[in-house]
Amino acid sequence: MKIIKRIVDIKNWKRSSKSITILIIAVLFVFTVLSILKPSEKDMMEHASPQMKQIIEENNKVDVKDEENNSKAKNLIITYNDLWVVSYVSFTTTGANAIKESYVGFLGEEYNAKSGMAKFSGQMINYTYRMLGCGENVLHGAKLTLLLTTLSMFFGFILSIFLALGKISKNFVIKKLCSAYIFFFRGTPLLIQLFVVYFSIPAIFGFSWKGLFEGSGEAVYMGAFVAALIAFSLNSAAYCAEIVRAAIQSIDKGQHEAAKALGMSYGQTMGKIIIPQSIRRMIPPLCNEFVMMIKDVSLVFAISLMDITTISKTIMSSEGNYLVFVPALIIYLIITAIFTFIFGKIEERLSIYE
Amino acid sequence: MKKKILALVLATTLVFTLVGCGTKEPASNPAKEPTKAPATAAPTKPAATTAPTKAAIDLSGVKLMNEGTLTVGVEIGYPPFEDFAEDGTTPVGYDIDFATAVAKKLGLKVKFINTAWDGIFEGIDKNYDVVISAVTITNERKATMIFSDPYINNYQAVVVGPNFKNKITSFKDLDGLTIAVQKETTSDVLMSNYKDTKTIKLTMSQNEKVTTCFTQLENGEVDAVVVDSTVADGYLAKDPTKYIKAFQDDSEPEQFGVAIGKQNTALQTSVNKAVAALKEEGFIDDNYAHWFKAAK
Numbered sequence: 001m002k003i004i005k006r007i008v009d010i011k012n013w014k015r016s017s018k019s020i021t022i023l024i025i026a027v028l029f030v031f032t033v034l035s036i037l038k039p040s041e042k043d044m045m046e047h048a049s050p051q052m053k054q055i056i057e058e059n060n061k062v063d064v065k066d067e068e069n070n071s072k073a074k075n076l077i078i079t080y081n082d083l084w085v086v087s088y089v090s091f092t093t094t095g096a097n098a099i100k101e102s103y104v105g106f107l108g109e110e111y112n113a114k115s116g117m118a119k120f121s122g123q124m125i126n127y128t129y130r131m132l133g134c135g136e137n138v139l140h141g142a143k144l145t146l147l148l149t150t151l152s153m154f155f156g157f158i159l160s161i162f163l164a165l166g167k168i169s170k171n172f173v174i175k176k177l178c179s180a181y182i183f184f185f186r187g188t189p190l191l192i193q194l195f196v197v198y199f200s201i202p203a204i205f206g207f208s209w210k211g212l213f214e215g216s217g218e219a220v221y222m223g224a225f226v227a228a229l230i231a232f233s234l235n236s237a238a239y240c241a242e243i244v245r246a247a248i249q250s251i252d253k254g255q256h257e258a259a260k261a262l263g264m265s266y267g268q269t270m271g272k273i274i275i276p277q278s279i280r281r282m283i284p285p286l287c288n289e290f291v292m293m294i295k296d297v298s299l300v301f302a303i304s305l306m307d308i309t310t311i312s313k314t315i316m317s318s319e320g321n322y323l324v325f326v327p328a329l330i331i332y333l334i335i336t337a338i339f340t341f342i343f344g345k346i347e348e349r350l351s352i353y354e
Numbered sequence: 355m356k357k358k359i360l361a362l363v364l365a366t367t368l369v370f371t372l373v374g375c376g377t378k379e380p381a382s383n384p385a386k387e388p389t390k391a392p393a394t395a396a397p398t399k400p401a402a403t404t405a406p407t408k409a410a411i412d413l414s415g416v417k418l419m420n421e422g423t424l425t426v427g428v429e430i431g432y433p434p435f436e437d438f439a440e441d442g443t444t445p446v447g448y449d450i451d452f453a454t455a456v457a458k459k460l461g462l463k464v465k466f467i468n469t470a471w472d473g474i475f476e477g478i479d480k481n482y483d484v485v486i487s488a489v490t491i492t493n494e495r496k497a498t499m500i501f502s503d504p505y506i507n508n509y510q511a512v513v514v515g516p517n518f519k520n521k522i523t524s525f526k527d528l529d530g531l532t533i534a535v536q537k538e539t540t541s542d543v544l545m546s547n548y549k550d551t552k553t554i555k556l557t558m559s560q561n562e563k564v565t566t567c568f569t570q571l572e573n574g575e576v577d578a579v580v581v582d583s584t585v586a587d588g589y590l591a592k593d594p595t596k597y598i599k600a601f602q603d604d605s606e607p608e609q610f611g612v613a614i615g616k617q618n619t620a621l622q623t624s625v626n627k628a629v630a631a632l633k634e635e636g637f638i639d640d641n642y643a644h645w646f647k648a649a650k
Contacts, residue, residue: 081441203476
């Protein structure tokens with residue numbers, strides 16, 4: 001409620017937030033106008049040359065007709081990518097003598113993407129579209145990267161609090177157990193941990209990750225996602241535990257003593273005094289860990305998932321175009337910038353206690 | 355405090371932009387719909403309408419992951435054998451067409467599961483029925499899985515750039531040169547063997563992806579690429595001006611087969627029958643010509 005009230009109360013907004021909001025609205029407005037003016041999918045499709053139209057026609061015929069005598073399957077791929085304000089369409093036949101036609105649509109015009117600037121923008125649109133995982137479920141591209149990073153960090157952080165408390169605990173067994181966990185997960189490569197979780201553990205315990213999602217068409221990929229989530233969470237828990245421990249121990253001993261003098265129990269001291277103060281000190285290293293995790297997630301290439309890096313590598317291997325890494329870098333930078341900003345804001349907000 | 359609003363606005367923009375592109379409704383255009391799944395949609399029809407031909411290959415006793423579907427594991431990213439089309443979702447390539455034809459012969463639908471090369475054989479009978487992914491038949495592999503009859507022959511070849519002067523008549527002629535190979539392939543094993551036994555002096559660049567080898571050749575970082583002849587043919591067909599096949603070792607053919615789980619001998623028998631039928635019909639040759647031969 002409070003937040004809504006504050007948002008509605010535009011008069012008392014800070015000047016900077018006002019100007020940025022106006023800027024965002026303006027950008028969104030321009031985007032909307034541009035995407036309305038963009039040529040429709042149908043227009044783009046009709047742009048195919050007569051020769052290509054004939055091929056399309058033939059392929060449709062093959063599909064309708066019984067294929068008994070025609071063992072060669074259809075060999076035409078039509079790609080239509082709709083990326084906010086621009087669109088891209090391409091018609092490609094398969095095989096060694098492939099014929100390709102592609103067009104870029106922008107502001108009510110279609111451009112033949114055969115060479116020059118139009119070709120370049122066509123490729124960029126296609127690559128960006130694929131790397132963002134547009135038109136696919138969350139197990140693709142940037143969506144996968146974002147989801148996996150956020151969830152792994154969330155579960156990892158929760159687990160890490162217990163690990164950190166365990167490591168500074170006075171109970172010998174708990175202390176050694178937590179130290180051993182952290183030692184193990186920091187001391188082995190993440191890729192091998194991922195392999196162990198995905199390949200070895202099911203083999204030892206006699207189950208399959210895919211079996212958890214029986215019946216779904218994407219069961220293999222969902223199973224791989226869960227395995228990756230577990231491996232990344234366990235790993236990030238070990239790193240976060242050290243961050244949390246360092247933050248807790250950085251709080252002055254006097255605070256513990258004062259709490260004790262007030263007759264507070266261990267739980268009260270930690271929950272009400274120490275941890276709230278230490279959270280602010282955790283934020284910068286946690287942000288660091290988060291940003292590292294965004295890039296670590298690219299290791300999922302090893303277990304069949306298609307994140308931004310894997311998709312860019314696939315494109316590289318099929319088209320041999322090194323330019324594919326440009327949109328990949330930009331997407332990563334945007335994601336990192338947004339999370340750095342959010343963490344910065346959280347830190348600023350928590351700083352009022354210092 | 356009010357900056358929180360700003361963060362909120364930014365966050366929603368992020369969500370908006372990411373979701374905005376994702377909620378597209380596919381198949382709004384009739385021309386597009388059938389091409390969405392060229393591999394899966396087509397083979398179902400003959401199964402329904404041409405029952406007599408289907409009965410030619412007996413499938414009784416064959417255990418499949420999903421009833422009526424041949425689930426195929428492929429490592430997509432090895433053109434021209436298997437690759438994603440430009441739409442990023444449709445698998446295309448020699449193996450894809452071959453697998454589709456085999457499934458059709460068996461009266462089954464086909465479903466492709468994209469998987470990493472590491473652990474691809476672990477997934478047989480777990481995630482998919484067979485692996486059709488340019489798998490060379492070797493004795494080591496035969497210990498843990500069974501193979502269908504070979505469906506394509508493959509040789510080791512040397513590819514050079516257009517400015518290469520020397521003549522190559524055997525691998526020994528590569529003495530003193532810098533070559534590129536794909537890591538952990540037959541080419542890698544072969545050339546490493548030459549190098550380790552000191553038969554010839556070589557500088558080797560072992561790459562993760564075969565494309566890297568060809569990019570290195572194009573950029574002049576290596577003198578030659580040693581690679582599977584099929585892959586070489588594919589590259590040559592695409593870019594006849596950039597690459598020249600200097601040598602092909604016809605003495606030792608390697609053969610690609612369909613990898614099947616050890617217990618699943620019934621499926622092996624059926625697949626063998628399908629491969630034999632496809633060979634007889636000339637499909638295997640046609641498919642090879644389609645993917646590996648440039649039009650003159």
